[in-house]
Amino acid sequence: MDAIKVSGLSFSYDGKKEVLSNVSFSIPKGCYTTIIGHNGSGKSTIAKLLIGLMSPKQGSIEILGQSLNEDSVYELRDHVGIVFQNPDNQFIGSTVADDIAFGLENHCVPQEQMQEIIEDVAERVGMLDFLNSEPTKLSGGQKQRVAIAGILAIEPEIIIFDESTSMLDPQGKASINEQIQKLHSEKDRTILSITHDMEEVAQSEYVIVLKDGKVVLTGSPMEIFAHEKELASMMLDIxxxxxxxxxxxxxxxxxxxxxxxxxxxxxxxx
Ligand code: ADP
Known part of the structure; x- marks a missing residue:
């Protein structure tokens, strides 16, 4: 079964200029997919549509075989987690530990298991020493680490990362990429990652290339990297x-x- 199936998706913010035109793709369950494209090509718009924050002008979205619409959106959100590039709007708890706990409470994790999970995921993203810190007072990269810890804690079936490691240094990115890879390979989670990090693209299984709101290339990382000149014209380096x-x-x-x-x-x- 496909985790995500998008068919003929078109979208416009102002009702005039289309920022997505007839976008179609399918992501099988358990597949690690990356979406790449120049700034403004429509990547984040796809992410927002996939979690039902906005509705498409045309086309349809299926999540785990179920049509995404006003009736199904809240139920489907239990299965889909997202980490945004700027996690400021995602923090709810007054400390890092509270924030991770909030997601666990929503997923009805028993209280006695919580502390262990919170410490485990905080350690995995390198934030164990910050459990009592206020999320809003952390640096951009630390905030991204906390947001990722929150998603590692609840492990939804489908996880969308929208440039979620953009503020980390190369070493930080590599260690978070390792955690994402583990989530995929050990837990069989479906990962959809919007990224500029070509090292991450290389470790994914399927790549979707967007240009001006259209899907222009799809394939394995090696198939995509073979189009070196076309990628360079979109400011994407292999x-x-x-x-x-x-x-x-x-x-x-x-x-x-x-x-x-x-x-x-x-x-x-x-
Ligand atoms: P990407 O994630 O690839 O950088 P986006 O999906 O953010 O691209 O944006 C696609 C297009 O939609 C861009 O032209 C952008 O300016 C426009 N856009 C994005 N968000 C909004 C918004 N809230 N209102 C109006 N236009 C928007």
């Missing part, structure tokens, strides 16, 4: 390691394309 690897292939130093830095090093060491 991962650095893959660029190096392509140069190595050109120079006949290696006979196999690789996509992570680790793989490049392995090839060079052979």
């Amino acid at each position: 991962p650095f390691a893959l660029k190096v690897s392509k140069e190595l292939v050109k120079e006949k130093i290696t006979d196999q394309e690789v996509c992570t830095l680790e793989e490049v090093v392995n090839q060079l060491c052979q």
Whole structure:
């Protein structure tokens, strides 16, 4: 069954200019998908439509086989979690621990299990020392970590990340990406991540490329990265390691394309 099925979706904020035009894609259950595209291409608009914050002008959305509409939206929201780029509007608790607890209470997790889960997820995002801090007083990157901890705690079936690691440094991004990968591989969660981080795109299974509100490319990361020039025209760079690897292939130093830095090093060491 598809976790998400979008068919012929069109949307406009002002009733005139379409910011999404006839967008269709399907994401199977358990698939880790990334959406990439230049700024303003419509990525966040898709995320807002998928959680029912707005309704499409045309087209339909199915979540876990059920049509998303005014009647089903509240029930379906139990199955879909989202982490926004700017989590300020998402904080409810007065401390980091309270904030994570709030999500757990909503999902009826027994009180006696809560503390253990809160400490576990805070540790996984590197925020264990901040459990008594006020979320609003944290830095942008720390706020993003807390918002991600909140979603790790409740593990909804479908999780949408809307540029949720944009304020983290490369090391911070890598460690959060590892947590997202674990959520996908160990818990079989469906992940839809809107990202500019091509290292994250490389670790996903399916990529959707948006340009001016239209889907222009879909495929595996390697299929998408093969369109290097087209991606560059949308200000999207293929991962650095893959660029190096392509140069190595050109120079006949290696006979196999690789996509992570680790793989490049392995090839060079052979
Ligand atoms: P992306 O996430 O790819 O950067 P968005 O979905 O945020 O793109 O925006 C797509 C288009 O919709 C842009 O032209 C943007 O200016 C416009 N837009 C986004 N939010 C609003 C809004 N609340 N009101 C009017 N226009 C908006």
